[in-house]
Amino acid sequence: MVVTDVVLSTGRLSFHARRAGEGELLLFLHGITAGAAVWDPVLEDLGREYRCVAIDQRGHGRSGKPDTGYRAEDYVDDVAAVLDVLGPARAVVGHSLGGRNAILAGAAMPERIRAVVAVDYAAGIEPEVFERLRVARSGGEGQLTDADAVRRAVRARSARLPDAAVERRLRHLYEAGDGGFVPLASSAAVDETLRAMDVDLTGALRDSTVPMLLVRGADSPFLSAAALATSLGLRADLRGAVVAGTDHFVHEEAPSEVAALVRGFLSG
Numbered sequence: 001m002v003v004t005d006v007v008l009s010t011g012r013l014s015f016h017a018r019r020a021g022e023g024e025l026l027l028f029l030h031g032i033t034a035g036a037a038v039w040d041p042v043l044e045d046l047g048r049e050y051r052c053v054a055i056d057q058r059g060h061g062r063s064g065k066p067d068t069g070y071r072a073e074d075y076v077d078d079v080a081a082v083l084d085v086l087g088p089a090r091a092v093v094g095h096s097l098g099g100r101n102a103i104l105a106g107a108a109m110p111e112r113i114r115a116v117v118a119v120d121y122a123a124g125i126e127p128e129v130f131e132r133l134r135v136a137r138s139g140g141e142g143q144l145t146d147a148d149a150v151r152r153a154v155r156a157r158s159a160r161l162p163d164a165a166v167e168r169r170l171r172h173l174y175e176a177g178d179g180g181f182v183p184l185a186s187s188a189a190v191d192e193t194l195r196a197m198d199v200d201l202t203g204a205l206r207d208s209t210v211p212m213l214l215v216r217g218a219d220s221p222f223l224s225a226a227a228l229a230t231s232l233g234l235r236a237d238l239r240g241a242v243v244a245g246t247d248h249f250v251h252e253e254a255p256s257e258v259a260a261l262v263r264g265f266l267s268g
Helices: 034-047 072-086 097-108 128-138 147-157 163-173 187-195 202-207 225-232 257-267
Strands: 004-009 014-020 026-029 051-053 087-094 116-121 174-177 180-183 212-217 239-243
Touching: 004 051, 004 072, 014 034, 026 034, 026 072, 034 051, 034 163, 034 225, 034 257, 051 072, 051 116, 072 087, 072 097, 087 097, 087 257, 097 116, 097 202, 097 212, 128 187, 147 163, 147 180, 163 174, 212 257, 225 239, 239 257
Parallel strands: 026 051, 026 087, 087 116, 116 212, 212 239
Antiparallel strands: 004 014, 014 051, 174 180
């Protein structure tokens, strides 16, 4: 299944996207500092049955990068704008920041989003998790003088990322210039997003009428087993899954398993 680049022009922003397949829409949202291309293997798999579209969220990749507007509600309004262009979604699938946005969007728009899959994000994430993120962010990635420096920076996030995932990030999430490589994600946008990232999802999970699947990496330092259990206890019909041998970057480390979980959840 071939994945192609498209541009979605909305009344809010222009969104760069990756697309594969035809049929009912699955919309994919990436995590903070990442981009649409990290979903490529999942799009290639699920694109055999669905119209899969992954977007660079605001401030990231080659999408619009406004100076302000990185609260949770801004991201949710972006999902609404994208659905204005693409039509209703069979599901919105998100990782990390994208998982938060998918949960909130599903709760806000049940008439347009029939299901939600959140990968390594849920309610009850401990405050120290977000503090670790902010501390790590303050240290930066160092000087990315060449491609190997980018590879080292990517692997610093997770030693479990497959070589193909590292090369995909190098190719799609960074841009080469005279002084080396720079991330496509706006530094200011990432900082503002991170400051406002910790949002209480209890109500969105408990009160939403949309079916939701919460997926955790078995060794995730981000979404603890306790936080997942807390979230699943908020509503009797919430479903959970744990992917062995993965940490926070579940969909990049085990794309086939994630695709199978999404497929099974939607067919069920």
